Amino acid sequence: MEKKIYEIGEMEEGIFLERPNRFVCKVKLANDEEVLVHVHDSGRIKELLYTGNIVKIKKAKNLEKRKTEWDLISAKAEDGEDILLNSIFHRYISENILNDAEISPFGKIDFLKAEVKKGHSRLDYFIEKNNKKIWLEVKGASLVKNKEAIFPDAPSIRASKHLDTLVDIIEEGENASVMFLVFRNCNFFSPNWETDKIFSEKFYRAMDKGVKIFLIQLKLKNGNIYYVNKKINIKQLGKGTYDYDKTQN
Numbered sequence: 001m002e003k004k005i006y007e008i009g010e011m012e013e014g015i016f017l018e019r020p021n022r023f024v025c026k027v028k029l030a031n032d033e034e035v036l037v038h039v040h041d042s043g044r045i046k047e048l049l050y051t052g053n054i055v056k057i058k059k060a061k062n063l064e065k066r067k068t069e070w071d072l073i074s075a076k077a078e079d080g081e082d083i084l085l086n087s088i089f090h091r092y093i094s095e096n097i098l099n100d101a102e103i104s105p106f107g108k109i110d111f112l113k114a115e116v117k118k119g120h121s122r123l124d125y126f127i128e129k130n131n132k133k134i135w136l137e138v139k140g141a142s143l144v145k146n147k148e149a150i151f152p153d154a155p156s157i158r159a160s161k162h163l164d165t166l167v168d169i170i171e172e173g174e175n176a177s178v179m180f181l182v183f184r185n186c187n188f189f190s191p192n193w194e195t196d197k198i199f200s201e202k203f204y205r206a207m208d209k210g211v212k213i214f215l216i217q218l219k220l221k222n223g224n225i226y227y228v229n230k231k232i233n234i235k236q237l238g239k240g241t242y243d244y245d246k247t248q249n
Contacts, residue, residue, distance in 0.1 A: 001229040003103060005096045008089065008223050011056040011073050016049055025049065025072060027057055037070040040086045043153040045142065048075035048083055056082065074220055077184060082220045083142050084183045091124070093181060093225055094138045097216060098125065103227050105179065105214040106134065121165040134175040137162045143192070144184040149215070149232065150192045151180060156199055163202040163211070170210045177212040182232060189215050190235040204236060 014027040017034065027037050037057050039049075049055075054076040060066055074082045091114065101108035111128035118126075118135055127134040143153040152159055166176035180189065191200035207213060215232040218225055 002219070003100075003227045003229075004224050005100065005103070005218075005227050006089065006093050006225040008058070008073060008220070008225065010223060011058045012070075013054060013056055016053045016055045016075065017051060019049055024068065027055055027070070027072075035070055036068045037072045038066070038068045039072050040088050041072075041140075041142075043142075045075070045085060045153060047143065048077065048085065077144075079185070081184060084140075084218075084220045084225065085142060087140050089225070090138055090140050090181055093218070094124065094179060097179075097227065098127070098136075103229075105177075105216070119165045119168055121162055123162065123165065132175060134177060135166065135169050136177045136179060137166060138179050138181065140181045140183065141189070142183045144186050147186045148188040148190060148235065149180070149182045149184065149186040150190055152192055152196055152199060155196045160196075160199045160202050163199070163206045166211045167202075167206050167209045175212070176206075176210075177214060178206075179214045179216060182215055182217050183220065185217070185219070185228075186232060188235050189232050207234075 012029060014029045017026040017028055019025040023039050025037050025039050026034055028034050055072060056074045057070045058073050060069055060071050063069055071086060073086050074084050077083050098104050098112055106127060106129055109127050109129045113126045114124065116123050116126040123135050124138040125136040127136060139151060141149045141151040143150045169176040191203040193200045213234060217228040217230040217232060219228055
């Protein structure tokens with residue numbers, strides 16, 4: 001089952017040329033014009049952002065406040081998939097998922113608040129369901145190797161800090177979860193030991209403490225984001241996979 005959950009709209013196709021810094025890349029449009037494009041995701045994404053690859057960009061709004069007129073939206077994977085690379089959409093996508101009882105990992109919720117302060121962190125959501133308090137952090141995963149989604153694609157002190165906060169919440173007797181938005185077709189998920197050992201260790205510690213992990217398969221097609229009803233299992237080093245049901249809460 002696929003379900004449309006968000007519309008990005010029309011985009012321009014171009015050829016990726018180079019990335020002078022983390023937040024800017026150069027793209028050649030169909031008319032051979034070269035334009036500067038804002039890269040919202042500061043991750044490396046080298047397997048998608050390389051010279052000659054096909055990308056899609058979108059004209060930005062509020063141009064008077066910007067240095068670039070365009071935003072990078074997606075890049076073509078080797079299997080032909082368009083992969084969303086703009087994390088600014090994660091908020092809209094995740095909120096639409098959480099408010100849709102048919103596909104939300106929490107089912108029907110009673111209350112939802114975004115951008116909530118908890119401890120030393122700012123988490124993405126606070127949820128109430130049946131008088132139960134649930135704190136949720138959302139992450140996007142675009143790196144996939146051999147049908148295995150891997151996060152993060154660059155060292156992330158912030159992501160590790162979020163896991164620490166979620167563990168603290170569990171130890172306080174409340175509920176904590178992480179929802180990974182997976183933007184490439186895959187069968188498994190694992191933390192990126194090679195790139196971020198600290199996050200990887202904290203990830204499994206958080207699971208052992210009771211932090212719930214939800215993996216949401218998504219796809220970008222014709223300018224729309226679709227939810228895909230597909231189960232993704234979590235790999236644990238040396239111990240096979242965790243087999244979580246998506247409605248565990």
